[in-house]
Amino acid sequence: MVARWALAAALAFAPTTIAAQDTDADDPYIWLEEIQGERALAKVDQWNADTEAVLTDQPEYPLAKAWAKQILDDTRQIALPDAIQGDMVTNLWRDADNPRGLWRIASLESYMAGAPEWRVLIDVDKLGEDEGQSWVWHGANCLAPDYARCLIALSPGGTDADVVREFDVTTGRFVDGGFTLPEAKSNVAWFDEDTLFVGTDEGEGSLTDSGYPRLVKLWDRGTDFSTARQIAEGEQADISASGFSVLDGDTRWRFVNRSPSFWTNQISLVKADGSTVPLPLPEDAEFEAVLNGLVIAKLNSALETTGGTEQPGALVAWSLQSVLDGSDPAPFAVFRPSDTQAIEEVAASETKLWVKVLDDVSGKLIELSPGQSGWTARDMELPANSTVQIADTSGTGDTAFVTVESMLTPPTLYAVPSEGEAVAIASEPAQFDASKFTVEQKFATSKDGTKVPYYLVRPKDAQGPLPTLIHAYGGFRAAQTPKYLTAEPYRSGPLGLFWVESGNAYVLANIRGGGEYGPRWHEDALREKRQNSFDDFHAVADDLVASRLTTPGHIAASGRSNGGVLVGAVANQRPDLYGAIISGSPLIDMRRYNKLLAGASWMAEYGNPDVREDWAFMREWSPYQNMSDGPDVPAAFYYLSTLDDRVHPGHARKAAAKHEAYGQTFYYHEYREGGHSVGSDHEEDAKRAALLLSYLNREIGKDAD
Template sequence: MIARLTFAAAIALTASAAYAQETDADDPYIWLEEIKGDRALEQVDKWNAETEALLTKAPEYPLARAWARQILDDDRQIAMPDTIQGEYVTNLWRDADNPRGVWRIATLLSYTDGAPEWRTLIDIDALGKQEEQSWVWHGANCLAPEYRRCLVSLSPGGTDADVVREFDRETGTFIEDGFTLPEAKSNVAWFDEDTLIVGTDEGPGSMTDSGYTRLVKLWQRGTAFSSARLVAEGKQEDVAISGFSVMDGGTRWRFVNRSPSFWTNQISLLGEDGRTIPLPLPDDAEFEAVLDGQVIAKLNSPIETARGNAQAGTLVAWSLTDIAAGRTSQPEVIFKPSASQAIEQVSASETILWIKLLDDVSGSLIALAPAEPGWVSRGFDLPENSTVTLASTSGKGDLAYVTVEGMLTPPTLYAVSTKGEPRAVASVPAQFDASKFVVEQRFAPSKDGTKVPYYLVRPKGATGPLPTLIHAYGGFRNAQTPKYLTAEPYRSGPLAMFWLEQGNSYVLANIRGGGEYGPRWHEEALREKRQNSFDDLHAVADDLVAGNLASAGKIGISGRSNGGVLVGAAANQRPDLYGAVISGSPLIDMRRYSKLLAGASWMDEYGNPDVPADWAFMREWSPYQNLRAVADYPASFYYLSTLDDRVHPGHARKMAAKHQQLGQTVYYHEYREGGHSVGSDHAEDAKRAALLLAFLNREIGDSE
């Protein structure tokens, strides 16, 4: 499988270059889309075996695998607060003894004091063994304000589909006659103690073309689901429709959200009688929170308010009381970011709105409180030039837990309130000697002149070009912020740290398509503008070469999911620049993506390949259609899961087969479980980190 293409062979094969597979009939590898087909899985097993046979022989492999497992299972990791439930906090804990995790609870007081007294609620590994199921935790929704009854979601093997079962937090047991839903991509929320807001797979007509729920129903306790009352429905071509509820002090507000497309939402209040009242939010606004009887949203396009124009990226609020009463509600501007800023996270506690803000990609935290007139703001003294993440906020009281970290600085968890200074609760011990490295933020000029920020980490005192790994994403408004180097931007554990420890360089690129600078940064890479994100990645690599920091051919690029489109297109466009490609759970065949699993939901992001005008620009960069015979094409490593029910495994399989047919260097590894995240436990993540390190060393390392 792993072979180099000679220049002569490249010339001979060029006749079958781009755009060869534009219909299903033209695609010789469409059989690899049979997810569990015998022939397809036989090919997967063959590729897996070949990749492992080659890379596990690398001398660094066993050490890297053991070290990665040690880091991932380290019991000194922060027990992150998944939810604050009144006077308690919950956490999912995974370590060597609990690879799938234990869901547990402690008092808020003991947790904030740094000495939590944990009580196990569900041991996922033990439950899976008892029920002979490969359960993967998908979370729990507990009914406020008592939080005793919880809707627990468990996925068989890590797929997006899961089973929902009602659980009693006090007794630590599943409720025998409680609410239960079979495996499906369901949406479930509490209406009240005896009623659920439910959308689930009920057979033909109940799911959208994107594979998500099309119907919203109210289901009464003790009744068959077949008798549940329909309260809202979407169209077949919608992305989804779902219900949800939000606590605002002692008030439970209930909503229905219909998503005609990935980037539009039509949200309505759901009344006690089951009737719906549309909210006045623009369709492209993002619902963020409810506080003090107001619904808060982030704008993605300008609107007029009573005090003038509110620009995209601004936080605005409407009175829910007015809306529920049928009165016209005028929006109020509550926070406007500057040109270099973007609002990345918003969360409400009892009386405070917490905002995680980016400023040239560096994070900060502010608290907003409603006042007369307007809103008052407070900032907090947290380490500068860091990534700040809102972990959880309290429904009762005004407490927020936030983590602060940098590429060379391990995470610290802070308890933050408006009554004092942030208080460190827990921190991760250093996993490597950061004094050996230096990190800097740089800006690369893209093709159209846009300045693209990126973070570069190198060994201190290094001179001249080094083998370099660039990670990027560039889509869906997802900002890529600098995390501690043992984190897993590719679901590969501490790969970046291993790479640096060997004397190489690592880069995190903040290319367009993400949310680093708010809506405009995303919009500049949408649909026909997608090439901007590829140009941005090329610009970062070219900037490194121009600065004598890296060499063409000694640069690896990495991307997951949407990042698969990115690195695939980049390798096709600049095979001279890159020497290695890491592509995880990737989108690749953009001609057929909208027909595979959840692909139809992303057409607002990429375009509709069945519309000729859209395909005209998509065909210019679709990785699968543009792969051609090129001498010294960069070596590619694809990793994914058979059970990924979001991005179809056929994308990576077909691309690997085409590489092989063209005689190009390709490595492939597909886990049977793990879903879109790939790998269902730390053992699998550690193995992947070691395989990828061996791959990079072999293809672009100085010792290759």
């Protein structure tokens, strides 16, 4: 932590007057963007040490850290399926003895019986020790329908970049002479058992401005990658290009995708010879699934179909065979959500389509069945007023595996068959006495009259206003749904639980920019409309104050990644309202974000600061440019990773430097590993939860004044 008493020390390296910073030349802290720079890391080490010296000395810190570690390492957690692979299921298991994880496999029969007989395939911790690498698991892509060969992605330290190696499930070993790719932000998928789709870093000209692959090649087994045949390419200003395949019954459909922007895609079918045929999907539609020879997509703009005009948010299908035949397939509607609904997840099993719908932010699972007279929809029987998530579906047969939870109810994994009742396979144990708390959904009225939902958790029979933590995201169509309090969205485990157990209130705000009500909810906060998401957040805070549930100055605003833009903006705009902000892996300097790491890929969301008209509206809310030197600004806590290769650590570093120069209280914790997710293991996640609890108690807790 650097407090107001540290002003004198700050003057040694920063001017007392900060320029408007509309250009790079106006930024005195640009040197902090040198990720591994000696001077920058020395400053990071100082801030880390100052923060830990204060917060680890708080009486609650050791207890909170130990409790968090116990919860995160609990061996009674659900072994969620990474993938259902024929009659087998895979899972990555992490606990105290295996912090980086065990990738393992069991029969689907034993798994559904609740007694899986696991066989370990890869011990990630041991592999890292043997190879002298800090490996972090990034997943496995196994070739259907046999699933014997898999492409394993491992990241050194948790960065988005990873290495790829071919693995044989039958022998439990990496394949000698198999497919391998060095560390890069690669796009890799199976074309067939002896060929891969590959997009990777091949040097100059092979990556987009956003740092992702621009070229798609077919790489044959046993050949040098330099001989791989190019089948598609994007432009330098695109986001990325990639190839992928989907097994539909006995048919393998192959595709390439060029993404000109974050919200547009040009998808083509790939024939067996590598030639391509464009799909007729609108560029802003979202590819969801393939079933019975149909490609199914979610609309984000209106489309004329055989049944009339379909509105944004609907599911629509096209015949893939018609595309191959060269005809113009007529799209038709598969499912239309209601005005209060939004489609959040779609997955195909053998003959069914499974759709997870939000209805006023409450989850429902719907089964869609194709028929001669159209598609029929059936609501599946699951606990109401819950968050539902599709874990996977069976490739053979028609069963969806879903988790169901709420803020006060721990997750339960259900197998939901097309015929028969849902069966609970596993449940996590309760980690706290839920009878002590209440949860209610409330609605605030934003500046333009929009009703904004939010969930409020607080102790039963609570008297008077309570210190309140509000978490939100508000971007990229990502809905924020209520989850069990031990796993709220901080990348720091049970902070939400610790906060309400201390007698305080926790709020999850469903502000615009997310996907809670479909495309319109997102579009209402795009680019020049971004202020709507900030207004929504203010409206929730003001509603809590008006209801005498909290008081100004005793509210903390929390957000991660895109949420860093959110909390930075609301803190600048209403310092009277907020007493603290939690800013994780944050975007903050919107003047330079498109020049830092993957930032250029998000210009369709925020705008291009190098375009005068865009910067005119971005300048109004960019957190870094609007920081002020007043004494009564909210005390910020920035947490991040040095190895984050998605959102540049320079954002948080430069904001911290400004706080220091202004003599303002702030806290800072930059972990050297972990990537964008920050924590690479439970030890770090537990530490962060305890630090944040100590910070909240110190800044907005009952005794903070």
